[in-house]
Amino acid sequence: MERFSYVRATSIAEAVALLNEPGIRSRPLAGGTDLVLLTRAEPALCNRVVDISLIPDLHRIHREGDRVVIGAAATFSEVIESPIVVQTAPVLIQACRQVGATQIRNMGTLGGNVANAAACADSLPALVCLDAVARVLTPQGEREWPVSELVRGPNRTIIPTGGLLVSLSYPAPLPGSQSVFIKLGRRNAMAISRLTVAALGRLDSAGRIAEARLVPGSATPQICRFNAVEASLLGQAPSRDLYQSAARLTAEEMIRLAGRRWSSEFKEPALIAMTARALAQVFEPERRNA
Amino acid sequence: MKIELTLNGAPVSVDAPADTSLLELLRDHLDMTGVKEGCGIGECGACSVLLDGRLVNSCLTLAAQAGGRKVITIEGIRGAEGGPNDLQQAFIDYGAVQCGYCIPGMVLAGEALLARNLEPTRAEIREAIAGNLCRCTGYQQIVDAIQATAIKRQENSNG
Numbered sequence: 001m002e003r004f005s006y007v008r009a010t011s012i013a014e015a016v017a018l019l020n021e022p023g024i025r026s027r028p029l030a031g032g033t034d035l036v037l038l039t040r041a042e043p044a045l046c047n048r049v050v051d052i053s054l055i056p057d058l059h060r061i062h063r064e065g066d067r068v069v070i071g072a073a074a075t076f077s078e079v080i081e082s083p084i085v086v087q088t089a090p091v092l093i094q095a096c097r098q099v100g101a102t103q104i105r106n107m108g109t110l111g112g113n114v115a116n117a118a119a120c121a122d123s124l125p126a127l128v129c130l131d132a133v134a135r136v137l138t139p140q141g142e143r144e145w146p147v148s149e150l151v152r153g154p155n156r157t158i159i160p161t162g163g164l165l166v167s168l169s170y171p172a173p174l175p176g177s178q179s180v181f182i183k184l185g186r187r188n189a190m191a192i193s194r195l196t197v198a199a200l201g202r203l204d205s206a207g208r209i210a211e212a213r214l215v216p217g218s219a220t221p222q223i224c225r226f227n228a229v230e231a232s233l234l235g236q237a238p239s240r241d242l243y244q245s246a247a248r249l250t251a252e253e254m255i256r257l258a259g260r261r262w263s264s265e266f267k268e269p270a271l272i273a274m275t276a277r278a279l280a281q282v283f284e285p286e287r288r289n290a
Numbered sequence: 291m292k293i294e295l296t297l298n299g300a301p302v303s304v305d306a307p308a309d310t311s312l313l314e315l316l317r318d319h320l321d322m323t324g325v326k327e328g329c330g331i332g333e334c335g336a337c338s339v340l341l342d343g344r345l346v347n348s349c350l351t352l353a354a355q356a357g358g359r360k361v362i363t364i365e366g367i368r369g370a371e372g373g374p375n376d377l378q379q380a381f382i383d384y385g386a387v388q389c390g391y392c393i394p395g396m397v398l399a400g401e402a403l404l405a406r407n408l409e410p411t412r413a414e415i416r417e418a419i420a421g422n423l424c425r426c427t428g429y430q431q432i433v434d435a436i437q438a439t440a441i442k443r444q445e446n447s448n449g
Contacts, residue, residue, distance in 0.1 A: 006291065006308040006354040029352070033332055036350045039309065049308075051355060077344070101421025102399065103335060106344040107351070188420065 003043045008051040012058065012137065012166055018050045020139045020162040028052050028164055030073045031108040033100070034116045053109070058166065061085060069169040072111025076123075077102075079110055088172040091179035091198050095126035098183045098193070111165045114147060119154035120193040125217030126181050128225060129198035130170035138163045153221045177202045177211065180281045182274050193218045194263075195270050199278040201233070209233045209283065216250065216271060220257040226250055229275075238283035240276075247275035295356045297322070298366030306353055312346075313337045315353035316363060324364035324394045328423065335422030338395035339363050345402040347421075364394035367401060376442060377401060380435035388426035395422045400436040408444050412437060 006029075009015035019026045027046040029035055030053050039045050052058055058073035061082045068088050070079060076096040079085055086093055099105055099113075099122050113123045114134060124147065132147045136159055147168065150157050159165055173179065179200035185191025196217035204210040212233040214226045229250050236242050251268045261267075294303045297320060304319050313330075316322040316339065325348055328336030332350040339348045340362040341355075369375045374382065377400050387393050396419060403410055403418035410418065415433050424432065 002307045003309045006352060008354075008357070029355075032352060032355065033347075033350050036311070036352060037331060049352070051352075053355065100332075101335070102345050102402070102418055103338055103347045103421045104332060107346050 003039060004046055005048045006051065007048060009055060012055060012164070015050055015052045015055060016137050016139060016162075016164050018048075019164060024048050026050050026162075028115075030058075030112040031075060033104055033108045034112060034118070052164070058111070063172075064169070066172050067169045068172055069167050070110055071167055072114075072165045073109050074111075075107065075109050076100075076105035076113075080105070089126070089130055089170065089179065091129055091181045091200055092123065092126040094181035095122045095183075095196070095198065098122050098181065098185075098196075110168055114151065114168065115157060115159060115165050117151045117153075117155050117157050120218045122181075122183065122193055122196060122217070124151060124223050125196050125198035125215040127168060127170070128223050129179065129200050129213050129215040130173070131213075132168050132170040134165055135167045135169070136160075136163045137166050148222075148224050151223060173200060174202060174211070178282045178285050180278050182278050182281075184270055184274060195219060195267055195274065197271070197274045197278045199275075199282050201279070201282040203238070203283065207237060209236050209238060212282075214246075214250065214275065214278075216254060216275070219254045219267065219271060222257075224257075226253050228253055233279070238279075240280075243276040243279040243283075244272075246279060247272040250275045291354060293353055293357050295358065296360045298362055308352070308354055310353040312339070312341075312348040312351040312353045312356050312361070315356070316348060316361070319353075322363045322365055326391055326394055328391070333423070334392070335395045335399065335419075336392055338398045338422065340398055340402060343402075343405065345399055345421075362398070364397060367397060377404070377436070377439045380439045380442075381432070384431045384435040384438065386428055386431040386435040388424075388428050392422055392424040392426075396424065396432055400432075400439070403436065404440055404443060408440055408447065410437070410440055415440075 025046045026048045029049040029051045053073050058071040060071045076099045079096045113121045127147045133144050134147050134150045136143045182197045183193050184195040198215040200213040202211040212230045214229050229246050232246050251271045291308050316325045326336035328334035330349050332347045337348040342359050399419045399422050415436050
């Protein structure tokens with residue numbers, strides 16, 4: 001007996017129609033790296049998969065005014081190879097490069113990473129750091145949510161049943177912005193993230209911090225920008241001491257948002273070191289290769 | 291369901307359940323037993339194949355997803371006259387093959403890299419095979435074999 005049937009959608013409109021066909025519990029299939037495993041663990045998950053991975057529009061990466069729009073079925077490899085993303089969002093490139101290994105990056109998609117919303121999803125901190133917005137199509141129409149509101153917790157999003165995540169977009173950061181992504185895993189390849197830090201920043205003409213965004217990943221139940229930390233950096237002159245105090249505040253915020261857990265003992269010092277390093281790389285990029 | 295694809299250059303048509311993985315389709319329905327099942331959950335790379343030229347884990351790919359597309363398995367990698375191609379011969383020459391279980395995936399990972407980058411650094415080679423586990427730990431020789439083949443292919447394409 002087949003656990004589910006398979007149908008391939010050739011357009012976004014067809015995919016939405018198939019996902020909402022009455023009497024059938026359908027699931028969108030993009031890269032399959034999470035869903036194929038999930039259907040084995042939970043045979044009753046769905047009775048049909050709708051393959052959206054070959055819809056050309058869902059792979060498109062383009063500019064729309066000052067925004068960059070990435071089709072939800074763009075694979076991590078396609079994102080990494082996109083000159084537009086390379087130019088505008090090093091933080092997202094670095095995050096996608098950290099995902100799995102070649103095979104997983106060739107299969108897994110940015111939209112799948114967001115919709116599956118694993119606690120350790122590498123693209124999520126980068127997307128939240130970029131103030132990315134998710135566009136979701138339903139038979140009733142179109143909805144947009146910031147990624148930080150769409151993802152409510154581990155494996156939990158507010159994408160309605162039958163809704164299809166079609167794209168992720170972010171405003172291109174202002175000229176002079178720098179961004180980085182740092183990951184802590186047990187080894188380089190195929191490692192589940194234990195902790196990540198996405199950071200973006202910009203200095204004004206006087207060399208003071210004009211913009212600062214900081215998003216730890218695998219650190220809090222709902223992934224978010226750490227506003228208190230960001231505020232502590234604004235208007236300041238970059239220095240080691242500043243990074244250290246911001247990093248300590250980051251760890252305090254993590255404990256405040258996530259509570260004290262078995263992993264806090266290693267996550268606190270690790271997050272402090274990673275945050276200080278990320279801020280140094282953002283605000284003193286000339287030291288990055290030193 | 292009926293699945294039609296191009297396997298190692300030849301069209302094939304096969305009837306299989308919709309929830310069959312590409313790995314199962316290749317091994318159990320099409321006798322491509324060079325495709326190995328290691329972990330079955332996308333961690334080890336032993337089941338790697340090329341799908342439209344991209345390296346993927348066939349255990350995490352549904353057979354139906356390969357419909358209408360081109361799949362290359364290790365059986366499709368061979369010299370012009372049959373026998374090993376240059377990369378496979380380099381694996382032999384450099385002693386890169388021990389138990390051999392990971393080697394089909396390793397060779398395909400090497401081919402996928404060399405198709406895009408004929409001048410890979412050692413770091414790039416290591417990154418390209420990072421999704422392929424070898425538990426005999428013959429990684430050095432595998433990297434040597436891919437690097438030697440890259441250099442030979444560069445020479446051939448220049449001269």
